[in-house]
Amino acid sequence: xxxxxxxIFPPIFxxxxxxxxxxxxxxxxxxxxxxxxxxxxxxxAGVFIVNGKFTLANLLTITYDPFISTIIINTLIMGGLxxxxxxxxxxxxxxxxxxxxxxxxxxxxxxxxxxxISPPYVGGLGYINMLGRQGVxxxxxxxxRLIDKPLEIMYAITPIINPMTGARIAEIHWGLILICVLTxxxxxxxxxxxxLQNVDESLEEEAYILGSKPMTTFFKITLKSxxxxxxxxxxxxxxxxxxxxxxPLIVGYRNVMAVAAYEAIEESSFxxxxxxxxxxxxxxxxxxxxxxxxxxxxxxxxxVSVVKGAARYRKIVRIRGIKRxxxxxxxxxxxxxxxxxxxxVIIAAFxxxxxxxxxxxxxxxxxxxxxxxxxxxxxxxxxxxxxxxxIIGIIMSxxxxxxxxxxxxxxxxxxxxxxxxxxxxxxxxxxxxxxAIWRGTPLDPFLNPITIIALVIAFRKLPYxxxxxxxxxxxxxxxxxxxxxxxxxxxxxxxxxIMLPALAPALVAGGLLAFIAAMTELSxxxxxxxxxxxxxxxxxxxxxxxxxxxxPTVASAIAMIIIVTCLIVSYLANLFAKKTIGGxxxx
Amino acid sequence: xxxxxxxxxxxxFGKEVAVDNVNLEIEHGCFFTLLGPSGSGKSTTLRxxxxxxxxxxxxxxFDGKPVTRLPxxxxxxxxxxxxxxxxxxxxxxxxxxxxxKIRKFSKEEIKKRVREALRLVQLEGMEKKYPHQLSGGQQQxxxxxxxxxxxxxxxxxxxxxxxLDAKLRIEMRREIRKLQRSLGITTIYVTHDQEEAxxxxxxxxxxxxxxxxxTGTPYEIYINCSEEFIxxxxxxxxxxxxxxxxxxxxxxxxxxxxxxxxxxxxAEGTSKKTYLLGFRPEYAKLTKxxxxxxxxxxxxxxxxxxxxxxxxxxKVDDQTIVVDxxxxxxxxxxxxxxxxxxxxxxxxxxxxx
Numbered sequence: 001x002x003x004x005x006x007x008i009f010p011p012i013f014x015x016x017x018x019x020x021x022x023x024x025x026x027x028x029x030x031x032x033x034x035x036x037x038x039x040x041x042x043x044x045a046g047v048f049i050v051n052g053k054f055t056l057a058n059l060l061t062i063t064y065d066p067f068i069s070t071i072i073i074n075t076l077i078m079g080g081l082x083x084x085x086x087x088x089x090x091x092x093x094x095x096x097x098x099x100x101x102x103x104x105x106x107x108x109x110x111x112x113x114x115x116x117i118s119p120p121y122v123g124g125l126g127y128i129n130m131l132g133r134q135g136v137x138x139x140x141x142x143x144x145r146l147i148d149k150p151l152e153i154m155y156a157i158t159p160i161i162n163p164m165t166g167a168r169i170a171e172i173h174w175g176l177i178l179i180c181v182l183t184x185x186x187x188x189x190x191x192x193x194x195x196l197q198n199v200d201e202s203l204e205e206e207a208y209i210l211g212s213k214p215m216t217t218f219f220k221i222t223l224k225s226x227x228x229x230x231x232x233x234x235x236x237x238x239x240x241x242x243x244x245x246x247x248p249l250i251v252g253y254r255n256v257m258a259v260a261a262y263e264a265i266e267e268s269s270f271x272x273x274x275x276x277x278x279x280x281x282x283x284x285x286x287x288x289x290x291x292x293x294x295x296x297x298x299x300x301x302x303x304v305s306v307v308k309g310a311a312r313y314r315k316i317v318r319i320r321g322i323k324r325x326x327x328x329x330x331x332x333x334x335x336x337x338x339x340x341x342x343x344x345v346i347i348a349a350f351x352x353x354x355x356x357x358x359x360x361x362x363x364x365x366x367x368x369x370x371x372x373x374x375x376x377x378x379x380x381x382x383x384x385x386x387x388x389x390x391i392i393g394i395i396m397s398x399x400x401x402x403x404x405x406x407x408x409x410x411x412x413x414x415x416x417x418x419x420x421x422x423x424x425x426x427x428x429x430x431x432x433x434x435x436a437i438w439r440g441t442p443l444d445p446f447l448n449p450i451t452i453i454a455l456v457i458a459f460r461k462l463p464y465x466x467x468x469x470x471x472x473x474x475x476x477x478x479x480x481x482x483x484x485x486x487x488x489x490x491x492x493x494x495x496x497x498i499m500l501p502a503l504a505p506a507l508v509a510g511g512l513l514a515f516i517a518a519m520t521e522l523s524x525x526x527x528x529x530x531x532x533x534x535x536x537x538x539x540x541x542x543x544x545x546x547x548x549x550x551x552p553t554v555a556s557a558i559a560m561i562i563i564v565t566c567l568i569v570s571y572l573a574n575l576f577a578k579k580t581i582g583g584x585x586x587x
Numbered sequence: 588x589x590x591x592x593x594x595x596x597x598x599x600f601g602k603e604v605a606v607d608n609v610n611l612e613i614e615h616g617c618f619f620t621l622l623g624p625s626g627s628g629k630s631t632t633l634r635x636x637x638x639x640x641x642x643x644x645x646x647x648x649f650d651g652k653p654v655t656r657l658p659x660x661x662x663x664x665x666x667x668x669x670x671x672x673x674x675x676x677x678x679x680x681x682x683x684x685x686x687x688k689i690r691k692f693s694k695e696e697i698k699k700r701v702r703e704a705l706r707l708v709q710l711e712g713m714e715k716k717y718p719h720q721l722s723g724g725q726q727q728x729x730x731x732x733x734x735x736x737x738x739x740x741x742x743x744x745x746x747x748x749x750x751l752d753a754k755l756r757i758e759m760r761r762e763i764r765k766l767q768r769s770l771g772i773t774t775i776y777v778t779h780d781q782e783e784a785x786x787x788x789x790x791x792x793x794x795x796x797x798x799x800x801x802t803g804t805p806y807e808i809y810i811n812c813s814e815e816f817i818x819x820x821x822x823x824x825x826x827x828x829x830x831x832x833x834x835x836x837x838x839x840x841x842x843x844x845x846x847x848x849x850x851x852x853x854a855e856g857t858s859k860k861t862y863l864l865g866f867r868p869e870y871a872k873l874t875k876x877x878x879x880x881x882x883x884x885x886x887x888x889x890x891x892x893x894x895x896x897x898x899x900x901x902k903v904d905d906q907t908i909v910v911d912x913x914x915x916x917x918x919x920x921x922x923x924x925x926x927x928x929x930x931x932x933x934x935x936x937x938x939x940x
Binding site: 490 | 638
């Protein structure tokens with residue numbers, strides 16, 4: 001038997017080992033760190049070191065600055081609520097989808113994917129179009145005289161009062177929570193779905209045989225076995241909320257961490273601002289906490305096992321009568337809620353005249369014309385950022401995966417940690433750190449914004465390319481190359497003639513995923529694009545919203561362009577993903 | 588044709604000694620098998636011969652020339668892996684042609700040789716297929732053709748049959764054997780299947796815990812070997828304790844066992860008070876009546892009908908003994924029957940410790 005983890009790189013030439021095990025991996029990770037780790041460190045240092053002296057003064061503002069403490073409590077409470085509600089909705093939805101004999105299954109699955117391929121807050125734009133004061137639903141209900149004042153659900157705020165002092169300590173913005181729940185729903189549903197599919201059916205059957213009732217079996221066996229997937233979903237949703245900048249901006253709510261940090265740094269014209277730095281430090285802390293606590297569950301390499309059992313046979317439970325009606329009503333209601341955002345975007349994108357009527361009075365392609373006339377630079381920028389992310393994603397991921405999988409390097413878990421950082425550290429923080437690092441250099445975001453933004457996005461979105469490519473590399477048996485070696489091919493030749501073609505579909509699929517991720521990126525681009533000409537299409541949505549000549553209809557047209565681009569690219573990505581060795585599935 | 592010599596070959600992974608001071612000489616044209624349970628170091632030994640693993644210590648010589656520090660692509664071996672490692676993105680033709688392309692043969696020459704190699708493994712006309720369109724047996728043949736097409740000096744086979752079903756396994760091992768004979772190529776074969784090893788090899792080296800426990804022809808390994816590990820690993824052996832009763836004049840000792848007294852030749856000339864004795868299940872007889880004074884009472888505990896023979900597990904006092912009875916000689920005992928067990932004295936082995 002072959003021992004596990006055996007290297008196919010016998011250290012026959014010590015020089016080679018130095019290059020392959022130390023020099024190459026360290027330089028790759030250094031390049032990555034310059035754009036991800038260094039900004040984080042700069043922000044942390046910025047809190048504690050002022051004018052070259054160590055100080056706790058900035059950190060202590062948390063204790064007395066009511067603005068900061070309100071924002072922290074707001075973010076934690078609303079993040080918790082969003083996570084909890086998403087969990088309560090996604091678990092039954094996914095379970096029904098996975099286990100019951102309901103019709104239109106693929107439709108219900110597709111609906112969950114919808115927000116996944118559109119930039120998260122774009123859905124938010126759609127929800128405002130539908131549920132806002134002047135949205136389709138509000139105006140329809142007013143017309144029908146079912147309500148006499150516009151709908152306020154998107155703006156309702158519940159204050160949380162300290163009963164002792166009567167002071168307002170925090171608030172809950174329900175519109176923000178509603179949109180976030182619906183936007184992050186897929187994150188929870190899809191991670192839970194793959195966990196559910198991997199639950200060994202015989203465990204449940206054994207429980208039934210031993211006399212356990214369905215409910216007990218669900219909580220004691222199914223949910224417990226699917227726990228890693230559920231925990232990873234919970235963490236992803238919570239982190240996404242902490243990172244969220246687009247949805248709060250769209251509903252016009254500013255008292256959450258990411259937005260407050262962004263505004264603090266913007267007010268100071270991108271120079272040092274204690275408040276922005278302290279908020280960033282807090283976000284880093286939350287991110288790192290999630291990373292260390294949930295390491296087991298969100299590890300990049302775990303992704304393989306999640307993907308593997310995706311198409312397993314599963315016994316389908318028949319449900320009849322009142323139970324069936326209840327289940328179907330729940331599924332239909334959820335799918336309506338999930339698709340409202342997309343519908344809202346589509347209606348607005350084609351609206352040429354739409355003023356205080358439930359539906360547009362004139363439709364056409366005028367909005368798209370405006371986008372191409374006035375936002376073409378942003379479209380070009382988006383393409384530049386996406387292609388850079390794709391190229392850097394493919395090259396870096398291929399090299400790092402190969403090194404991690406094939407060479408026995410002692411620090412590979414450290415690499416894994418570092419590569420996971422972009423998933424847990426908010427883009428706003430990276431953006432703020434990047435300003436501090438590159439001011440006054442050739443890559444100054446004021447002078448050369450396109451280059452620095454492209455690089456920052458590319459390294460932030462690296463995990464999206466990396467996890468699929470890494471998973472595929474793991475699936476390729478070392479014997480593939482070993483046969484080549486025995487047949488007379490040198491290592492370089494086996495690398496190019498065997499490993500590269502074997503990995504090609506995964507590389508393309510991973511690259512396309514990085515492309516989509518970059519296309520929908522907002523937070524760090526927003527922080528770094530000090531001038532309009534450097535923004536991406538996602539930034540363009542905000543520019544259009546705040547431009548009185550354009551407004552939500554043009555913003556929706558931009559959103560539609562992003563969605564359609566991502567749809568096409570994700571279709572391509574899936575085509576290639578099917579061809580990977582081991583049939584890796586992306587969604 | 589090449590002979591292979593392993594001198595003090597050792598491989599250490601971390602703290603684990605995978606291969607421990609192995610010395611072997613494999614003559615040219617020999618079909619040599621490394622047999623052992625999993626973790627015995629046989630695959631690691633093979634991988635060191637291929638150059639895929641660097642020895643911690645020791646030398647590997649091909650025809651007397653050391654190749655220990657040579658990378659695999661300079662050794663000129665052909666290797667077939669357990670999972671075949673066919674490249675799924677290449678056709679059968681491209682898989683087989685790989686080694687020839689690396690060696691920069693002309694297009695015509697490559698075509699000719701690939702066709703020849705595929706004919707050898709009876710896969711003519713399969714050039715354009717992809718590996719996933721082939722059955723397990725066919726994939727195995729492609730892997731073999733790919734290894735042989737470059738005229739390797741040595742053919743290395745790492746558990747090549749373990750992914751096939753039982754019947755195909757026997758068919759393929761005959762074919763591999765025939766092919767090896769006709770090509771006369773030095774072949775090193777790794778397996779954990781003792782029956783396969785006995786059937787296919789000119790010589791076998793049995794490995795355990797990284798060491799070679801014994802080498803010999805299949806016959807020597809099965810019949811003459813007195814190593815306890817081999818007796819229990821290759822086929823089945825019943826072990827019984829024996830006490831020396833007296834030393835007989837002709838170099839034999841009379842030993843008392845729970846199954847009777849036996850006069851055994853003391854080959855090693857040791858003078859111990861107790862011996863561990865072993866005998867194969869086919870060298871005991873079960874009878875209804877006591878036919879010889881040495882026979883002992885036994886009770887049938889388990890009966891397994893295995894086709895050409897029946898395997899009985901019997902209890903003698905509190906010792907369990909396995910006895911195989913050929914189907915044609917089987918009187919058909921039932922579980923619970925009381926019988927007599929009688930051993931064939933000539934086939935009792937004194938186990939070496």
